[in-house]
Amino acid sequence: MKETDGEKLALLYERFCDVCLVEKEVWTEIYMPRTFKDGTAVRTNIQDRYQVVIDDRGVEDALEANIPLGKAALTAAIQEYRAHISFEKQT
Numbered sequence: 001m002k003e004t005d006g007e008k009l010a011l012l013y014e015r016f017c018d019v020c021l022v023e024k025e026v027w028t029e030i031y032m033p034r035t036f037k038d039g040t041a042v043r044t045n046i047q048d049r050y051q052v053v054i055d056d057r058g059v060e061d062a063l064e065a066n067i068p069l070g071k072a073a074l075t076a077a078i079q080e081y082r083a084h085i086s087f088e089k090q091t
Contacts, residue, residue: 003050003087008032012087016052017074026063028052030087049090059084 003009012032019027031047054060059081066077078085 001089001091003089009087012050013078013082013085016085016087017071017078020063020067020074021071024067026052026054026060026067028054050087051090053086053088054081054084055086056081056084 003012012030015030015032016027019030028051030050030052032050033047054063062081063074063077066073
C-alpha cells in the first residue's frame with residue numbers, strides 16, 4: 001500500500017534521509033514507529049516497515065552522490081526528487 005498521507009510522508013522522507021546518512025548508501029527499506037504525538041514519532045516496539053521505491057536510476061545515483069556531502073545536501077536532493085521517491089507499507 002503506497003503511503004499518501006502528507007504528514008506521514010514528511011516523516012518518512014526525514015527518516016529516509018537519516019537512514020541513508022547512517023548507512024552511507026541509499027537504503028530501500030526503512031522502519032517507522034506506529035505511534036505519533038504532535039507530529040513526532042514516539043519510540044515504541046511496534047513499527048511499520050516501508051519499501052522505498054525510486055522510479056529512476058538517475059535519481060538514485062543523484063541521492064547517492066549527495067550522501068557524502070551531509071544532511072543539508074541530501075535533504076535538498078530528496079526534496080528536489082520527491083516526485084520520484086515513494087514509500088510502500090509492507091505487511
